[in-house]
Amino acid sequence: MNEKQAIVVGAGLAGCEAAWQLARHGISVRLYEMKPQKYTPAHKYKGFAELVCSNSLKAMRINSAAGLLKEEMRRLGSLTVACAEENAVPAGGALAVDREKFSDSVTERIMNEPLIEVISEEVNAVPEGNVIIATGPLTAEGLAEDIQGLCGGYLSFFDAAAPIVTFDSLDKDKVFFAARYGRGDDDYINCPFTKEEYLRFYNEIIHAESAPLHDFDRPEGCRDDFTVYEGCMPIEVLAKRGEETMRYGAMKPVGLTDPKTGSRPYAAVQLRKENSEGTLYNIVGFQTNLKFGEQKRVFSLIPGLENAEFVRYGVMHRNSFLNSPKLLNGDFSLRSRPKLFFAGQMTGVEGYMESAASGIMAGLNLSRKILEQQELILPRETMIGALSRYISDETVTDFQPMGANMGILPPLDEHIKGKQERYQAVADRALNAFEEYMKDKK
């Protein structure tokens, strides 16, 4: 491979976007894809950019997180947004597609691009040179092991995540800031329960409905109820062990004094900062496999979370993703090997379009590195810029994958009351910042 060539591994949403951007900037690309010789447990179709589950690419309106993301992608010359619009099926305000036609369109354009050579082969080790790895949440084993070695063990194979809520949506009259036993700064937000509130919560959680689990979603050796795998025990499974179990685990009140009552609450849920701006908080110890609607219903019984906005629900599924804040730069390159980039779900962005967007950024930035141009990291006010910063934010400790949401953008300077109006102002600010930043970039 000469200096002006690149390798992209994985022709999923991220890999196709990355290869497309490289080619658009005059870089010749070898794109490796193991299909049709080998399929992950979720992939079935022969074409590229396969949508493995839902056929929805979410909302189109610009004053929504998903709509804003797609608009920024469109402005960057996104292949997947163009192909999705051509193959859209009616879905109200959402952009949904005929998944096979969508995949065929992407495949055809990639195949017809003279600067892209497609190689149908599984890759078992990270190649040398200018490389983008975009092999997704179900990366084949050999390559996953090599990445694991290269990244010092910072690759997770399983995502047991707790829900994340926005700070703005918490009831500040009910919660209080404090660290247990006053150790350290007041790093946690505490939600205090009375005995009655706790018993109600307990009764709801033990009867709440769980999501079905695919075989490939189970961590090795794990049975249906996760009894073998203590480390990722869902809160609802713990709760079913007995009325008191949560009070001795994730909901223990020891070391906490509620300033309103001057005494220790009967139980407490703690929330921990998810990003350096403090706009997002995760519910500590609440990894869960409950259905999303059930999470909203039951977790809204936590005092202070009655009107909480959930930007990410808890999940328990197989998901190979890097501990990116320890490893990646905001341009998606590996800090320890600057010509090696990662893209897609494995960087800890979550969702079809988020994966595709990170592919655009990795492709753009690798082409800029090859052409000796300055890196491109969009402003933090944009959705893509905020995601790039989230995955590379060194202050994040307990990293969980994140999709596009309004909570990762910096708050507006002025307070706008209505949600629609507020989101419109946030979107306007994002697109203005985008245009301003891109003005002098080639």
Ligand SMILES: Cc1cc2nc3c(=O)[nH]c(=O)nc-3n(C[C@H](O)[C@H](O)[C@H](O)COP(=O)(O)OP(=O)(O)OC[C@H]3O[C@@H](n4cnc5c(N)ncnc54)[C@H](O)[C@@H]3O)c2cc1C
């Ligand atoms: C079961 C499941 C359901 C999901 N459902 C949704 C959903 O409904 N909505 C949503 O927004 N997101 C969903 N996601 C999350 C995420 O958006 C998708 O996984 C998305 O496809 C990720 O894009 P990607 O480009 O990172 O990876 P992928 O689209 O998975 O692409 C990776 C490509 O790399 C190839 N590959 C893997 N290993 C190798 C190798 N060693 N050598 C060569 N090629 C290789 C694969 O065959 C694949 O084509 C789901 C994820 C999973 C696992």
